[in-house]
Amino acid sequence: MSDDPFGQSIASLANWVPPDEPPTGQRAALHRLAAAMRIVAEALTDMQADEADLLAAAEAMEQFGARLEATRTGHRPWGFAESAPAGDARAMFDRSPVIGLGNPVAPPLRMEIDGDRIVGRATFGAQYEGPPGHVHGGIIAAAFDEVLGMAQARTGRPGMTGTLTIRYRRPTPLHTEVVFEARVDRVEGRKIFAAGTLHAGETLCAEAEGIFISVDFSRLTR
Numbered sequence: 001m002s003d004d005p006f007g008q009s010i011a012s013l014a015n016w017v018p019p020d021e022p023p024t025g026q027r028a029a030l031h032r033l034a035a036a037m038r039i040v041a042e043a044l045t046d047m048q049a050d051e052a053d054l055l056a057a058a059e060a061m062e063q064f065g066a067r068l069e070a071t072r073t074g075h076r077p078w079g080f081a082e083s084a085p086a087g088d089a090r091a092m093f094d095r096s097p098v099i100g101l102g103n104p105v106a107p108p109l110r111m112e113i114d115g116d117r118i119v120g121r122a123t124f125g126a127q128y129e130g131p132p133g134h135v136h137g138g139i140i141a142a143a144f145d146e147v148l149g150m151a152q153a154r155t156g157r158p159g160m161t162g163t164l165t166i167r168y169r170r171p172t173p174l175h176t177e178v179v180f181e182a183r184v185d186r187v188e189g190r191k192i193f194a195a196g197t198l199h200a201g202e203t204l205c206a207e208a209e210g211i212f213i214s215v216d217f218s219r220l221t222r
């Protein structure tokens with residue numbers, strides 16, 4: 001394990017604390033671009049632009065896309081995007097589809113550690129709509145997977161999600177800051193049992209239970 005940076009990073013995750021210094025340079029630019037793409041994604045849900053404007057935007061996006069595509073290396077230093085296995089905070093924050101500031105798909109959820117709890121906050125835009133005016137249930141599941149995944153990772157022997165059970169109690173509103181909380185209930189052998197809640201204000205919108213199975217993540221990279 002000592003010469004395995006992947007394993008070392010996972011092991012050190014138990015003491016990981018989210019960095020609070022603002023990014024600079026290329027990374028800051030990446031975050032800005034991803035934020036702009038989120039604005040586009042949400043605007044597409046109800047914009048009234050005409051065909052010509054949409055075609056002009058599509059052409060510009062295609063051109064920028066081609067420029068970025070040409071710079072791709074195919075290099076995937078960590079192989080994962082989820083918080084629990086990524087280890088390196090930058091890889092984790094930037095690439096995750098849930099918390100990645102460099103990933104326009106991510107809402108993004110913002111996580112913090114509060115004692116033995118993980119707290120995640122997000123404001124979901126219209127691009128995450130399921131029932132009218134409310135958040136899609138699959139998106140809520142993804143967010144729970146992330147916060148429960150981070151909670152279980154802090155045991156120091158993280159696992160993959162084996163079972164994730166969600167009870168949706170009330171519709172979760174769009175355009176409102178909602179709060180996820182997660183903690184580890186118990187560990188039985190390789191099984192880590194985690195549980196969490198989702199609130200919008202005082203309203204309990206959903207509850208989750210997850211069983212994570214500790215694995216040797218270095219095997220997944222080979």
Ligand SMILES: CCCCCCCCCC(=O)SCCNC(=O)CCNC(=O)[C@H](O)C(C)(C)COP(=O)(O)OP(=O)(O)OC[C@H]1O[C@@H](n2cnc3c(N)ncnc32)[C@H](O)[C@@H]1OP(=O)(O)O
Pocket residue numbers: 010082083084085086145146149150153158159160161162163189190191211213215217
């Ligand atoms: C570095 C940390 C990474 C954490 C990431 C967290 C954030 C997000 C995580 C994800 O989204 S991961 C992506 C979604 N999950 C997957 O793709 C997992 C796919 N499934 C597998 O790879 C395997 O089925 C798994 C590793 C979960 C289990 O396979 P194993 O062959 O290692 O398990 P095994 O059959 O030896 O069973 C070990 C124990 O776990 C139990 N178990 C196995 N699969 C289970 C399952 N799916 N749910 C609940 N329990 C399960 C099993 O009953 C047994 O319990 P006991 O020890 O009490 O007998």
